[in-house]
Amino acid sequence: MYVLAPNIELLFTEAGDYHDRVRAAAAAGFDAVEMWGPTGVDAPATPKDLPALKAALEETGTQLTAQLAEPRTQFMIPPWDHSEFFRKLDEGVAIAQDLGCPRMVVGSGTGFGGWKRQVQLDKLIEIYQKAIAQIEGSGITLVLEPVNVRVDHPGSLLDRTAEAAYVARGVDSEFFGVLYDIYHSAVEGEDMAAELANAGSLVKYVQLADTDGRGEPGTGGLDWTERLGILRASGYDGPIGLEYYPQTESSQSVELIRRLAANA
Numbered sequence: 001m002y003v004l005a006p007n008i009e010l011l012f013t014e015a016g017d018y019h020d021r022v023r024a025a026a027a028a029g030f031d032a033v034e035m036w037g038p039t040g041v042d043a044p045a046t047p048k049d050l051p052a053l054k055a056a057l058e059e060t061g062t063q064l065t066a067q068l069a070e071p072r073t074q075f076m077i078p079p080w081d082h083s084e085f086f087r088k089l090d091e092g093v094a095i096a097q098d099l100g101c102p103r104m105v106v107g108s109g110t111g112f113g114g115w116k117r118q119v120q121l122d123k124l125i126e127i128y129q130k131a132i133a134q135i136e137g138s139g140i141t142l143v144l145e146p147v148n149v150r151v152d153h154p155g156s157l158l159d160r161t162a163e164a165a166y167v168a169r170g171v172d173s174e175f176f177g178v179l180y181d182i183y184h185s186a187v188e189g190e191d192m193a194a195e196l197a198n199a200g201s202l203v204k205y206v207q208l209a210d211t212d213g214r215g216e217p218g219t220g221g222l223d224w225t226e227r228l229g230i231l232r233a234s235g236y237d238g239p240i241g242l243e244y245y246p247q248t249e250s251s252q253s254v255e256l257i258r259r260l261a262a263n264a
Contacts, residue, residue, distance in 0.1 A: 002228070002261040003239040004254070005032035005065040009045065011242060011250045018048050019056035026060035028251045034066040034207075034241040038095045041070035041088065054099055064101040065239045066205055067092070069142070075127055076112035076120050076157060082127060089131055093138045103141050103205055105179055106131075108158035120157055125170035132173045143205045144168060145179040148187035152214070161185055161195040168202045177204030181243070182227055186211050192227065196234035203236055208257070209244035216246045217257040224257060228264035
């Protein structure tokens with residue numbers, strides 16, 4: 001059985017503000033949620049009332065499984081100034097610790113056409129080695145998310161799971177890994193079983209949505225019994241973030257994936 005974590009940016013929005021969405025998710029039977037950025041530095045994230053959010057998490061016993069690191073820096077674009085990312089990293093870690101969130105999601109930003117791809121991947125390794133050294137002892141894990149460039153994130157440097165795994169191997173820390181998003185991987189045409197076999201234990205978080213359109217499971221082209229079976233066979237047993245745009249009311253939109261995850 002997988003723990004499912006609805007994304008409160010997209011799900012249970014009917015309830016109102018973020019802390020109310022936590023309560024709505026808990027009332028619907030979920031004991032975990034995920035979110036985007038805590039302070040609203042990056043659109044389309046909205047600033048959270050962090051004390052109210054913390055109170056809702058504690059009141060309901062809900063685990064916050066992941067939040068975004070802010071800002072979503074364009075690491076490869078000249079003049080290659082990463083100071084704001086590193087400055088905000090400590091703030092993000094402090095918020096994650098206060099909210100009891102064990103993971104922060106990081107990315108690659110846009111690739112730079114003036115550099116060879118390998119050079120840019122190696123530069124990411126350097127950046128995240130520095131980040132891990134900066135937050136040493138915090139207990140927070142950084143998870144690197146490759147995203148599809150075919151539909152949602154044109155120009156992004158990191159669009160392949162294997163390359164995210166390459167970066168994670170280079171960083172070489174138990175507190176750094178790969179976020180495997182089933183939707184992004186499918187849009188890129190990847191073989192899920194092969195990618196998970198290659199990444200192995202580097203996969204430290206998983207998200208999902210259906211194709212096309214990043215919709216709720218069951219509205220697109222993915223066979224979720226098959227996908228969850230592949231995920232289970234890979235050895236991953238952590239939480240799964242539900243990061244999709246619902247086509248129906250939130251509680252209804254989770255019915256299929258919830259039933260399948262309970263038996264996966």
